[in-house]
Amino acid sequence: MKINIILIIFMLIPVGSAFDISPTNPCPGDNVILTGTANPGEPVRLISSFEMDIPVVNGKYEYVAKNVEIPQKPNKFAFTVGNVKELNLGVKIGMWLSMPVEIIGRTASISRSDVPPGRYSLKMFGEAVEGATFVPIRVKVETISHADQNGKYRLCIDTTGIPEGKYKIQCLGKTKMITIGSPAEKTSGAHSSNKLIDKDAHQSTKSNDVKPVELAGEIDIFEPYYEHHKKADVNNINDLIRYISSIRNKAINMDAFERAAFYEYYLESCGFNASFAYVEDFANCSKDHIWLLVKTRKTEVIKVDPSYWDVGKTSLLPLEDDYSNYDCELVDIYAACDLLGSERMAWWSDGMSFSVPKEKSIYEYEENDIFAEPVQNQSFINKIYDQLNQTIHSLGLNIVFNGTFRIHLELARVRDSTYSYR
């Protein structure tokens, strides 16, 4: 029995907007129209996230999604898969192309931005951790729609490939529910399957459990969260700067809150005593902001703003008065998630940031060049990846390869597989 798939539901978060959804009970494959109003020309950020559990059979799991639509650019697409010992991700671009995804602890993450829109067939499979009965998959898709000159925006979502079930769409505190298909029946999805690998039954399949999720604070914190890396000289400000610099490039695509959480995670894991400072109205800009407070054993407090450029500041270690006042100090990620929602802090939904330096000393990375631009690795392997990337980019697949040899798969538009050169 083939069932269910990937879900792409969008949450509207325009300031001062209203929105409407039609129909509220679409059948799988129907188009869902999201309409709303905002300021003329205003970018409207649309986010959807959902989760489902894939059953484990004989220690293995498999998930197939066919013809999943990736929305317009700009977009961001992220998977987080838990309870896994190994994960292989395949994309069909005429032929199947598969790659393993790095596992950190028992979690694998894949994240890419600005994926060319289009339809993709995906497959995830591998071995689950011992004793696991299911593998949770969390998917987050983001896009931006711009309001027209009259302040109206409209987004059409093809629900092909989206699992049946109830979904919650939230905008400015208002919540609307839609139901795709008939969730009570849990019958087969239109184009995707969640197949159990059962060597005895060959093709035994069973429905996955798609859960509607809260759109704020719903992403679990992976456990154990804080790790134990090589300890830094926590009283040495130069060490602090070096450690921060070593991960700077891995947080490029994060927003300020995810970045702060990522830095806090890494600094804590390296022995620093870091906490969050949060203020609802930073520098009288009517915008909230978050940064870090790193305390030395001499009770000195060093302010670290990983997103200082986002708020018009000039230093990673700011001294301005704007950083002297904050509404509250959040001692760790748990406190931060409690107050702000884990959705906002969830840097771990960005696959690249998982590959933080651990075993190696950070001094091997950027010892003398704290604010250097990312160094282009001209290694042979990178060259191969560049070549492959160039080659198959327009086929709909990019292979993005970073300096710590973590592979990300970037999905792109699939071309017609039949081809005539002339």
Place this chain on the structure above:
Amino acid sequence: MFICIFLLCVSVATAQDFDNMSHASDPWEGNWIELIGSNLVRVPMVSLNGSETICIHPHNYQSICAKNQTIYGNFYGTNQLANTTIKVNMIKLNFMNFLDTSNSSYELTKLKDKAATLKLNDTGDAPFAFINMSNGIYILYITDENATYVLSASPLLITEKDIVIYVSQQDARVGDPLAVNVRVPNGSLEREDILYGAIILPLADYENINMTVITNDGFQDAKFTINWGGNSLEIFENSKIYSAILMNLLIMFPANSAAALQESTKPVDDLYLITDFDWEPGTYILICGVLSEKGLVGLKEVKIKLVK
């Protein structure tokens, strides 16, 4: 396969004008180079269409040699070359340059010290051997004694290792991920960054590839056409691995084919190829390659029988 296709192109390019080579479809009578070895990979059927001659490249396999192995080969010249003297030369391609799409020309290194002078026998043939060759991509070409024209050319791949691949036939079932264990012997590559790659496709489809090289006035006007199924791809000018060409080749692959990539620092790793339930059971060809900073570590081809 890509490597073989392009090396064949480069070989023809090296030969410049094969009208002068007096090629014939007879492997023993037509200025052909035969490399001898046990690690063989299939190459497409290549048809050479000159202004006056049309012949088929007689070898269906390309021998892959490992570093420091003695490389044995034979040159089978035409009868007109009987008892003459020839030179066996080697050009090494810079592998990085070979993959670089931004440059339009190869960086060729002529290995003068590898040139050898051979006396052909009464039928125009002569065996030859090379020892202590480093790994890399080479073009082996044979000229007349004065090196005024190229008689024949052949690609030569020398790998760092002779890799071992293993697939459990028990697990080779359509619809299941196909686990391919790839091992680089001796483990000396440990701690290096290695890229493992594998591709599987039906044997019948693989054998259905053919390439035509058409030229009237030497290589400058040569036209390479790769035909596969109902699709064809033309390659003009030089034969570099342009991204667009490689992409177009990828599109030509049948739906029941799959590829897998894995980067690792381990000398042994598993690749998982995705197969669909609608694949026809039968004989498939599996090709594995291993690359490292040093170049091509190994290349191996095996047949796999996929069952329901």
